[in-house]
Amino acid sequence: LKLETRGSKFTKFQELKLQELPSQVPMGHVPRSLSVFCRGELTRLANPGDVVTVDGIFLPQKVNDGYGVRGRKAGLMTTIYLDAQNTVVHKKSYEESSLRDSLTEEEAAKLDVDLQRVAMAEDPIGILSKSIAPEIFGHADIKRALLLQLTGGVFRKMEDGMRIRGDINVCLMGDPGVAKSQLLKHVASIAPRGVYTTGKGSSGVGLTAAITKDSMTGELSLEGGALVLADRGICAIDEFDKMDESDRTAIHEVMEQQTVSIAKAGIVATLNARASVLAAANPLYSRYNRHKSLSENINLPNSLLSRFDLMFLILDIPDVDRDMALARHVTFVHQNEGLEERQEDQDSDDDDEENTEDNDKSDYDEEKGVVSPRLLREYISRARRHEPVVPPEVAPYIVEAYVSLRMQDRPGRNNRSTKSGDQTAMTARQLLSILRLGQALARLRFSDFVAREDVDEAIRLTHMSKASLTEEESEDGKTTRREDVMSRIFNIIRDYSTTSNSPNVEMKLAEAMVIRKGFTVQQLQSCLEEYEALEVIQVNQNRTTIHFVS
Numbered sequence: 430l431k432l433e434t435r436g437s438k439f440t441k442f443q444e445l446k447l448q449e450l451p452s453q454v455p456m457g458h459v460p461r462s463l464s465v466f467c468r469g470e471l472t473r474l475a476n477p478g479d480v481v482t483v484d485g486i487f488l489p490q491k492v493n494d495g496y497g498v499r500g501r502k503a504g505l506m507t508t509i510y511l512d513a514q515n516t517v518v519h520k521k522s523y524e525e526s527s528l529r530d531s532l533t534e535e536e537a538a539k540l541d542v543d544l545q546r547v548a549m550a551e552d553p554i555g556i557l558s559k560s561i562a563p564e565i566f567g568h569a570d571i572k573r574a575l576l577l578q579l580t581g582g583v584f585r586k587m588e589d590g591m592r593i594r595g596d597i598n599v600c601l602m603g604d605p606g607v608a609k610s611q612l613l614k615h616v617a618s619i620a621p622r623g624v625y626t627t628g629k630g631s632s633g634v635g636l637t638a639a640i641t642k643d644s645m646t647g648e649l650s651l652e653g654g655a656l657v658l659a660d661r662g663i664c665a666i667d668e669f670d671k672m673d674e675s676d677r678t679a680i681h682e683v684m685e686q687q688t689v690s691i692a693k694a695g696i697v698a699t700l701n702a703r704a705s706v707l708a709a710a711n712p713l714y715s716r717y718n719r720h721k722s723l724s725e726n727i728n729l730p731n732s733l734l735s736r737f738d739l740m741f742l743i744l745d746i747p748d749v750d751r752d753m754a755l756a757r758h759v760t761f762v763h764q765n766e767g768l769e770e771r772q773e774d775q776d777s778d779d780d781d782e783e784n785t786e787d788n789d790k791s792d793y794d795e796e797k798g799v800v801s802p803r804l805l806r807e808y809i810s811r812a813r814r815h816e817p818v819v820p821p822e823v824a825p826y827i828v829e830a831y832v833s834l835r836m837q838d839r840p841g842r843n844n845r846s847t848k849s850g851d852q853t854a855m856t857a858r859q860l861l862s863i864l865r866l867g868q869a870l871a872r873l874r875f876s877d878f879v880a881r882e883d884v885d886e887a888i889r890l891t892h893m894s895k896a897s898l899t900e901e902e903s904e905d906g907k908t909t910r911r912e913d914v915m916s917r918i919f920n921i922i923r924d925y926s927t928t929s930n931s932p933n934v935e936m937k938l939a940e941a942m943v944i945r946k947g948f949t950v951q952q953l954q955s956c957l958e959e960y961e962a963l964e965v966i967q968v969n970q971n972r973t974t975i976h977f978v979s
Contacts, residue, residue: 441469442467445475447511465483488510492508544808547793548875565612566759568608570890571612575599582594582865599705602670603712604717613707613709622659631676637654638651649695657689657701659704663706668711670710689701710729713727717744738862740894815875831863834888870887871883881941889947915959934975965977
């Protein structure tokens with residue numbers, strides 16, 4: 430017999446390797462894998478890293494005839510594969526999908542109403558950030574940063590082919606027990622393409638790409654690692670500090686150029702890895718040592734640190750009020766959360782009317798101020814359709830803000846961190862990160878222009894990332910508590926008043942100064958009310974000018 434090519438009809442063919450989901454692996458087992466053969470229009474529907482449901486027929490494939498030495502050595506005479514008949518891809522990327530495709534008209538209309546309610550609320554970004562891991566107490570600014578990372582800035586490709594990345598990279602570093610890993614797992618589950626790995630359990634090849642031998646053809650082929658699988662998604666890397674130095678260098682190219690270049694075994698290729706990196710690490714001595722400088726504690730190279738747009742330092746400082754609130758929150762979660770679903774299962778035999786009421790449960794809980802994960806995903810997917818630009822009137826403001834931040838970090842200032850050779854000083858990359866964060870904030874407002882408020886909020890987040898350090902400082906071996914927030918805000922406004930030789934300060938100017946230093950508008954308002962009651966300052970009726978009483 431020989432193949433008659435002229436009388437044959439050729440169809441498209443693709444072999445997929447299907448692997449079990451981690452949540453469905455039997456106890457103590459390794460995830461099982463299965464070959465799937467796709468033909469015709471079923472090819473190229475799924476990409477590596479997708480979660481899919483495949484319908485098909487189990488069929489045996491002959492491996493050998495069982496004769497001779499080779500046949501006996503080979504073991505099984507047949508292997509089982511799945512002949513695919515239908516493929517459904519779950520969790521599509523933001524660009525491809527809209528949740529509306531899988532919903533009925535009534536559900537889609539209801540989702541639109543909830544989305545409008547969130548968008549028209551007083552603080553939509555606050556509501557959405559609260560909905561990221563709501564069972565974890567506090568970390569409001571970190572959750573805000575993670576929301577901005579999910580949204581991302583605008584990717585730009587210049588006429589000459591140069592690319593400017595829009596993805597935001599975040600690093601969480603802090604003491605043990607501040608819920609870093611829990612936040613990473615939650616973000617990886619919300620993102621449409623989220624890959625979670627740990628530092629010790631992944632090598633440089635496992636993160637970028639490996640060369641393998643194709644079982645069908647026997648040729649060498651490239652297999653993408655975690656960063657390539659997380660293309661247009663988020664790659665969460667836990668225990669970042671425990672990675673080997675040689676493996677960590679593989680991430681450098683991905684974080685700035687967003688590609689993986691391979692030149693191995695005669696294969697020269699460049700793979701796309703447009704992933705946002707979310708890393709979690711412990712300080713060098715497992716807990717932050719206050720007697721050493723920031724750079725000595727972090728133990729990561731400066732070339733890697735400058736690639737992170739935001740680096741949060743989370744310190745576990747004993748504080749009676751905070752500890753009390755945290756303990757109450759944890760006990761409340763253990764008392765109430767998760768029990769409602771079990772009660773619903775028990776009451777499922779009740780009347781149909783009650784069941785319809787349960788189905789009408791809103792995606793936006795106004796009482797708690799949180800939204801469901803599917804509404805959060807839909808909101809982000811719509812926000813990502815906007816591509817905000819920086820208008821001419823805001824550009825000088827960003828330049829001025831960046832220069833003033835650079836001046837604060839210059840050597841020679843009376844600053845502990847610069848004396849000890851701080852690695853996290855402001856670089857030109859930080860200017861790009863402020864722009865990216867501003868674009869992400871504008872997207873969440875469904876706007877096509879970056880506003881001044883977005884830039885102020887972006888600068889505030891960069892300040893807040895090191896706020897844990899400035900809460901307490903050790904001098905001469907003694908730990909002294911710094912002045913409270915109200916006093917610090919008051920001092921900022923008073924210093925400006927004395928330098929300008931004027932007892933009056935405009936409210937807009939005061940707001941901009943205070944936000945740029947890492948405080949919120951609410952804190953400014955409460956500070957003004959407190960000092961007004963003490964008759965130190967006066968605010969006019971329109972609340973546009975602050976006057977210092979001499």
